[in-house]
Amino acid sequence: MEISLDVPFVLGVLAEEHSRAQDEIRDAGVVRAYENSRQRHDARIASAPDLSTLACRAGCTWCCHFSVDVRAVEVFSILDFVERSLPTEEKARIYAEVRANSVALQGMDDMERMRRNVKCPFLSAGRCSIYEARPQTCRNYHATDVAGCQQSYEDPDNLDIDPEFAPMVYQAGGAHVDAFTRAMRDAGYDTNVYEMNCALDTALSEPDARKRFEQKRAPFKKLAGDDVPGEFEDLAD
Ligand code: SF4
Numbered sequence: 001m002e003i004s005l006d007v008p009f010v011l012g013v014l015a016e017e018h019s020r021a022q023d024e025i026r027d028a029g030v031v032r033a034y035e036n037s038r039q040r041h042d043a044r045i046a047s048a049p050d051l052s053t054l055a056c057r058a059g060c061t062w063c064c065h066f067s068v069d070v071r072a073v074e075v076f077s078i079l080d081f082v083e084r085s086l087p088t089e090e091k092a093r094i095y096a097e098v099r100a101n102s103v104a105l106q107g108m109d110d111m112e113r114m115r116r117n118v119k120c121p122f123l124s125a126g127r128c129s130i131y132e133a134r135p136q137t138c139r140n141y142h143a144t145d146v147a148g149c150q151q152s153y154e155d156p157d158n159l160d161i162d163p164e165f166a167p168m169v170y171q172a173g174g175a176h177v178d179a180f181t182r183a184m185r186d187a188g189y190d191t192n193v194y195e196m197n198c199a200l201d202t203a204l205s206e207p208d209a210r211k212r213f214e215q216k217r218a219p220f221k222k223l224a225g226d227d228v229p230g231e232f233e234d235l236a237d
Pocket of ligand 1: 065138
Protein backbone atom coordinates (compact mmCIF):
# COMPACT_ATOMS: atom_id res chain seq x y z
CA MET A 1 0.00 0.00 0.00
CA GLU A 2 1.32 3.45 -0.95
CA ILE A 3 1.14 6.04 1.81
CA SER A 4 1.90 9.73 1.77
CA LEU A 5 4.52 10.52 4.36
CA ASP A 6 3.83 13.12 7.04
CA VAL A 7 7.47 14.21 7.25
CA PRO A 8 7.19 16.70 10.17
CA PHE A 9 5.31 14.11 12.22
CA VAL A 10 7.86 11.35 11.50
CA LEU A 11 10.80 13.69 12.23
CA GLY A 12 9.18 14.64 15.54
CA VAL A 13 8.82 10.98 16.60
CA LEU A 14 12.38 10.18 15.49
CA ALA A 15 13.92 13.08 17.42
CA GLU A 16 11.84 12.65 20.57
CA GLU A 17 12.26 8.89 20.90
CA HIS A 18 15.94 8.88 19.92
CA SER A 19 16.84 11.40 22.59
CA ARG A 20 14.76 9.68 25.30
CA ALA A 21 16.12 6.22 24.34
CA GLN A 22 19.73 7.44 24.42
CA ASP A 23 19.27 8.74 27.97
CA GLU A 24 17.50 5.61 29.19
CA ILE A 25 19.95 3.16 27.59
CA ARG A 26 22.77 5.01 29.35
CA ASP A 27 21.00 5.34 32.73
CA ALA A 28 18.86 2.18 33.01
CA GLY A 29 20.52 -0.36 30.71
CA VAL A 30 19.42 -1.47 27.29
CA VAL A 31 16.76 -4.07 28.20
CA ARG A 32 15.08 -1.82 30.76
CA ALA A 33 15.24 1.10 28.32
CA TYR A 34 13.56 -1.05 25.67
CA GLU A 35 10.77 -1.98 28.09
CA ASN A 36 10.20 1.70 28.90
CA SER A 37 10.24 2.49 25.19
CA ARG A 38 7.57 -0.15 24.58
CA GLN A 39 5.11 1.84 26.70
CA ARG A 40 5.76 5.00 24.69
CA HIS A 41 5.39 2.93 21.51
CA ASP A 42 1.89 1.80 22.57
CA ALA A 43 0.96 5.35 23.58
CA ARG A 44 2.04 6.75 20.21
CA ILE A 45 -0.03 4.20 18.34
CA ALA A 46 -3.02 4.75 20.65
CA SER A 47 -2.94 8.47 19.87
CA ALA A 48 -2.59 8.14 16.08
CA PRO A 49 -5.48 10.03 14.45
CA ASP A 50 -6.52 7.08 12.26
CA LEU A 51 -6.52 4.48 15.06
CA SER A 52 -10.30 4.06 14.79
CA THR A 53 -9.96 2.75 11.21
CA LEU A 54 -8.19 -0.43 12.40
CA ALA A 55 -9.97 -3.74 12.02
CA CYS A 56 -7.67 -5.49 14.55
CA ARG A 57 -9.62 -7.00 17.45
CA ALA A 58 -8.85 -9.41 20.32
CA GLY A 59 -9.31 -12.98 19.08
CA CYS A 60 -8.35 -12.18 15.45
CA THR A 61 -5.18 -14.23 14.92
CA TRP A 62 -4.42 -14.45 11.18
CA CYS A 63 -1.20 -12.44 11.57
CA CYS A 64 -0.05 -14.66 14.46
CA HIS A 65 0.80 -17.27 11.83
CA PHE A 66 3.09 -14.97 9.82
CA SER A 67 6.87 -14.68 10.10
CA VAL A 68 7.98 -12.37 12.96
CA ASP A 69 11.39 -10.69 13.06
CA VAL A 70 12.91 -9.49 16.31
CA ARG A 71 16.06 -7.86 17.62
CA ALA A 72 18.10 -9.37 20.44
CA VAL A 73 16.84 -6.89 23.03
CA GLU A 74 13.29 -8.12 22.37
CA VAL A 75 14.36 -11.76 22.75
CA PHE A 76 15.78 -11.19 26.23
CA SER A 77 12.83 -9.09 27.33
CA ILE A 78 10.36 -11.76 26.12
CA LEU A 79 12.25 -14.52 27.93
CA ASP A 80 12.25 -12.43 31.13
CA PHE A 81 8.49 -11.97 30.78
CA VAL A 82 7.85 -15.67 30.16
CA GLU A 83 9.98 -16.72 33.14
CA ARG A 84 8.36 -14.12 35.40
CA SER A 85 4.73 -14.35 34.35
CA LEU A 86 3.71 -17.72 32.92
CA PRO A 87 2.98 -21.00 34.71
CA THR A 88 5.43 -23.89 34.41
CA GLU A 89 3.30 -26.00 32.03
CA GLU A 90 2.70 -23.03 29.71
CA LYS A 91 6.43 -22.27 29.65
CA ALA A 92 7.17 -25.88 28.76
CA ARG A 93 4.58 -25.81 25.95
CA ILE A 94 5.98 -22.53 24.60
CA TYR A 95 9.61 -23.67 24.67
CA ALA A 96 8.68 -26.95 22.94
CA GLU A 97 6.85 -25.02 20.18
CA VAL A 98 9.76 -22.59 19.85
CA ARG A 99 12.08 -25.56 19.34
CA ALA A 100 9.79 -27.26 16.81
CA ASN A 101 9.27 -24.02 14.84
CA SER A 102 12.97 -23.28 14.90
CA VAL A 103 13.80 -26.71 13.48
CA ALA A 104 11.10 -26.32 10.82
CA LEU A 105 12.37 -22.88 9.76
CA GLN A 106 16.10 -23.64 9.89
CA GLY A 107 17.92 -22.93 6.66
CA MET A 108 15.01 -21.06 5.06
CA ASP A 109 15.68 -17.64 3.57
CA ASP A 110 13.35 -14.68 4.14
CA MET A 111 11.22 -15.40 1.08
CA GLU A 112 10.76 -19.05 2.02
CA ARG A 113 9.75 -18.08 5.54
CA MET A 114 7.25 -15.54 4.27
CA ARG A 115 5.63 -18.26 2.21
CA ARG A 116 5.11 -20.52 5.20
CA ASN A 117 2.48 -20.16 7.92
CA VAL A 118 3.83 -21.05 11.35
CA LYS A 119 1.64 -20.71 14.44
CA CYS A 120 3.33 -18.40 16.92
CA PRO A 121 4.29 -20.28 20.10
CA PHE A 122 2.77 -17.46 22.18
CA LEU A 123 -0.66 -17.83 20.60
CA SER A 124 -2.80 -19.67 23.13
CA ALA A 125 -6.61 -20.05 23.01
CA GLY A 126 -6.81 -17.23 20.49
CA ARG A 127 -4.85 -14.77 22.62
CA CYS A 128 -1.25 -13.56 22.83
CA SER A 129 0.17 -14.96 26.07
CA ILE A 130 2.93 -12.32 26.13
CA TYR A 131 0.79 -9.36 24.99
CA GLU A 132 2.57 -6.85 27.26
CA ALA A 133 5.98 -8.05 25.94
CA ARG A 134 5.00 -8.85 22.34
CA PRO A 135 7.59 -7.93 19.68
CA GLN A 136 7.75 -4.57 17.96
CA THR A 137 6.74 -6.24 14.70
CA CYS A 138 3.47 -7.35 16.33
CA ARG A 139 2.90 -3.92 17.88
CA ASN A 140 3.30 -2.38 14.43
CA TYR A 141 1.22 -4.90 12.48
CA HIS A 142 -2.18 -3.37 11.83
CA ALA A 143 -4.81 -3.67 9.15
CA THR A 144 -7.96 -1.81 8.27
CA ASP A 145 -9.51 -4.80 6.51
CA VAL A 146 -9.44 -8.30 8.00
CA ALA A 147 -10.01 -9.82 4.55
CA GLY A 148 -6.42 -9.00 3.48
CA CYS A 149 -4.94 -10.74 6.53
CA GLN A 150 -7.17 -13.79 6.02
CA GLN A 151 -6.23 -13.91 2.34
CA SER A 152 -2.50 -13.81 3.22
CA TYR A 153 -3.03 -16.67 5.66
CA GLU A 154 -4.98 -18.77 3.17
CA ASP A 155 -2.65 -18.07 0.25
CA PRO A 156 0.85 -17.66 1.79
CA ASP A 157 2.55 -18.18 -1.58
CA ASN A 158 0.95 -15.03 -2.92
CA LEU A 159 3.26 -12.25 -1.74
CA ASP A 160 1.36 -9.67 -3.80
CA ILE A 161 -1.43 -9.55 -1.20
CA ASP A 162 -0.96 -6.25 0.57
CA PRO A 163 -3.39 -5.69 3.47
CA GLU A 164 -4.57 -2.09 3.92
CA PHE A 165 -2.84 -0.20 6.74
CA ALA A 166 -3.68 2.98 8.63
CA PRO A 167 -1.01 5.48 7.44
CA MET A 168 -0.56 7.44 10.68
CA VAL A 169 -0.51 4.34 12.88
CA TYR A 170 2.08 2.90 10.50
CA GLN A 171 4.29 6.00 10.60
CA ALA A 172 4.00 6.44 14.38
CA GLY A 173 4.99 2.83 15.08
CA GLY A 174 7.67 2.61 12.39
CA ALA A 175 9.39 5.86 13.33
CA HIS A 176 9.32 4.91 17.01
CA VAL A 177 11.05 1.58 16.36
CA ASP A 178 13.59 3.19 14.02
CA ALA A 179 14.48 5.80 16.67
CA PHE A 180 14.98 3.26 19.44
CA THR A 181 17.01 1.02 17.12
CA ARG A 182 19.22 3.92 16.17
CA ALA A 183 19.84 4.78 19.81
CA MET A 184 20.85 1.15 20.45
CA ARG A 185 23.16 1.16 17.43
CA ASP A 186 24.73 4.49 18.49
CA ALA A 187 25.44 2.95 21.89
CA GLY A 188 27.15 -0.04 20.26
CA TYR A 189 24.51 -2.77 20.79
CA ASP A 190 23.59 -5.44 18.27
CA THR A 191 20.60 -4.29 16.19
CA ASN A 192 20.53 -7.15 13.70
CA VAL A 193 17.20 -8.75 12.91
CA TYR A 194 16.50 -12.45 13.57
CA GLU A 195 13.55 -14.78 12.96
CA MET A 196 11.78 -14.91 16.33
CA ASN A 197 11.61 -18.69 16.89
CA CYS A 198 15.23 -19.25 15.86
CA ALA A 199 16.43 -16.37 18.06
CA LEU A 200 14.46 -17.54 21.11
CA ASP A 201 15.64 -21.11 20.64
CA THR A 202 19.26 -19.98 20.29
CA ALA A 203 19.02 -17.73 23.37
CA LEU A 204 17.63 -20.66 25.36
CA SER A 205 20.47 -22.92 24.27
CA GLU A 206 23.25 -20.33 24.65
CA PRO A 207 23.18 -19.20 28.31
CA ASP A 208 25.86 -16.53 27.68
CA ALA A 209 23.91 -14.87 24.87
CA ARG A 210 22.44 -12.14 27.06
CA LYS A 211 25.83 -11.37 28.64
CA ARG A 212 27.40 -11.08 25.19
CA PHE A 213 24.60 -8.75 24.11
CA GLU A 214 24.96 -6.54 27.18
CA GLN A 215 28.73 -6.44 26.58
CA LYS A 216 27.94 -5.05 23.10
CA ARG A 217 29.12 -8.20 21.32
CA ALA A 218 27.25 -10.38 18.82
CA PRO A 219 24.74 -12.18 21.10
CA PHE A 220 24.31 -15.47 19.26
CA LYS A 221 27.17 -17.78 18.29
CA LYS A 222 25.09 -20.07 16.08
CA LEU A 223 22.74 -17.56 14.49
CA ALA A 224 23.52 -14.83 11.99
CA GLY A 225 21.23 -11.82 11.84
CA ASP A 226 20.44 -9.35 9.09
CA ASP A 227 21.32 -5.69 9.26
CA VAL A 228 18.00 -4.20 8.12
CA PRO A 229 17.97 -0.41 7.67
CA GLY A 230 15.02 1.43 9.24
CA GLU A 231 12.40 2.65 6.81
CA PHE A 232 12.21 6.17 8.28
CA GLU A 233 15.69 6.59 9.77
CA ASP A 234 17.19 8.40 6.77
CA LEU A 235 14.69 11.22 7.11
CA ALA A 236 16.54 12.36 10.23
CA ASP A 237 19.92 12.70 8.42
S1 SF4 B 1 3.85 -12.61 19.88
FE1 SF4 B 1 1.65 -12.45 20.29
S2 SF4 B 1 0.91 -10.89 18.83
FE2 SF4 B 1 2.94 -11.58 18.10
S3 SF4 B 1 2.54 -13.21 16.62
FE3 SF4 B 1 2.85 -14.17 18.65
S4 SF4 B 1 0.78 -14.38 19.54
FE4 SF4 B 1 0.64 -12.91 17.85
